[in-house]
Amino acid sequence: MARVTFDEDRCKGCELCVSVCPKHVVHMTKDRINKKGYHPATVDEMDKCIGCAFCAMMCPDVVIEVEK
Amino acid sequence: MKKVFQKPQSLTDKPMHYCPGCTHGIVHRLVAEVMDELDIREDTIGIAPVGCAVFAYDYFNCDMQEAAHGRAPAVATGVKRVHPDKVVFTYQGDGDLTSIGAAEIVHAANRGEKITTIFINNAIYGMTGGQMAPTSLLGQVTTTSPYGRKAETEGYPIRMSEMLAALEGAAYIERVSVHDIKHIRQAKKAVKKAFECQITGKGFAMIEVLSTCPTNWGMSPKESLEWVAANMIPYYPLGVKKEVE
Numbered sequence A: 001m002a003r004v005t006f007d008e009d010r011c012k013g014c015e016l017c018v019s020v021c022p023k024h025v026v027h028m029t030k031d032r033i034n035k036k037g038y039h040p041a042t043v044d045e046m047d048k049c050i051g052c053a054f055c056a057m058m059c060p061d062v063v064i065e066v067e068k
Numbered sequence B: 001m002k003k004v005f006q007k008p009q010s011l012t013d014k015p016m017h018y019c020p021g022c023t024h025g026i027v028h029r030l031v032a033e034v035m036d037e038l039d040i041r042e043d044t045i046g047i048a049p050v051g052c053a054v055f056a057y058d059y060f061n062c063d064m065q066e067a068a069h070g071r072a073p074a075v076a077t078g079v080k081r082v083h084p085d086k087v088v089f090t091y092q093g094d095g096d097l098t099s100i101g102a103a104e105i106v107h108a109a110n111r112g113e114k115i116t117t118i119f120i121n122n123a124i125y126g127m128t129g130g131q132m133a134p135t136s137l138l139g140q141v142t143t144t145s146p147y148g149r150k151a152e153t154e155g156y157p158i159r160m161s162e163m164l165a166a167l168e169g170a171a172y173i174e175r176v177s178v179h180d181i182k183h184i185r186q187a188k189k190a191v192k193k194a195f196e197c198q199i200t201g202k203g204f205a206m207i208e209v210l211s212t213c214p215t216n217w218g219m220s221p222k223e224s225l226e227w228v229a230a231n232m233i234p235y236y237p238l239g240v241k242k243e244v245e
């Protein structure tokens, strides 16, 4: 069991978290924009997350929290 | 479930102003994580540079002082000598450290000042709009080298870590990269060692971090990380350049 939480309004849509997820579950939203005007990153299939925290380590803007 | 990753306490809540995907943010976080782990936040004084990291004083949750362009090592020298019991670090870009501040860093290292320098080498001047830095690679196109940097007219990219490692006063110098998870982990270990080097009184420590400037390189954040691996690391080899026991 693992869970990632995105502080969406901090996200700058750089997609670096997407590029490092070994399970390919991080993706950019297409249906909403945040306060800064970016499509924020998110995870839909949370059951596939293994809590490795790669996305959080790669994120330059400390958007992501990981629980395991 | 328990938290396995969260914002370090040594970073404030303020959102950083860096461009999307800029590795300044990653390095800020690593420095803050190290401050948390060594439990030195209340005893640390950081010196901010001129460059994109000029607002670092808003992001690090410790005491901070702004310095004039390139002069952070001189300011750090003064702060550390007045407060020898505090942990003092500078955070500087390659324009700041290798151009206008070249003299300050050389002499601070040579004097063996007991400070820690975090040196962001992104091979360009970011803040001012992408001019050539002393660290720009040969052939690299910048706004002031529109046909690519040439050795005949602009000289060679400076390998600052190797240069400073030749000085007697330098105690620990390492070059790291943050272009992938494995290297981010290694970078954090190096940053931690550089702070410990100061705390144990060994002398001057500097960590050179190969970084990106997606905006002025004209690449996506991911392409920028790939460019570091493909072009910067071959010219700027990673690893420990000096370590005194």
Ligand SMILES: Cc1ncc(C[n+]2csc(CCOP(=O)(O)OP(=O)(O)O)c2C)c(N)n1
Residues within 6 Å of the ligand: B050, B051, B052, B053, B069, B092, B093, B094, B095, B096, B097, B100, B120, B122, B124, B125, B126, B127, B128, B133, B213
């Ligand atoms: C005395 C002085 N000269 C020049 C400048 C203009 N200036 C501001 S930032 C900068 C270079 C920044 O590049 P770098 O240190 O590589 O940091 P980056 O922005 O890439 O993080 C320059 C030349 C200045 N602010 N002060």
Ligand code: SF4
Residues within 6 Å of the ligand: A006, A010, A011, A012, A013, A014, A015, A016, A017, A018, A040, A041, A058, A059, A060, A061, A062, A063, A064, B021
């Ligand atoms: S790495 Fe961070 S800022 Fe970049 S898209 Fe992912 S969550 Fe957003």
Ligand code: SF4
Residues within 6 Å of the ligand: B017, B018, B019, B022, B023, B024, B052, B122, B126, B127, B212, B213, B214, B215, B216
């Ligand atoms: S200009 Fe370059 S170094 Fe400065 S914040 Fe943007 S990407 Fe980072």
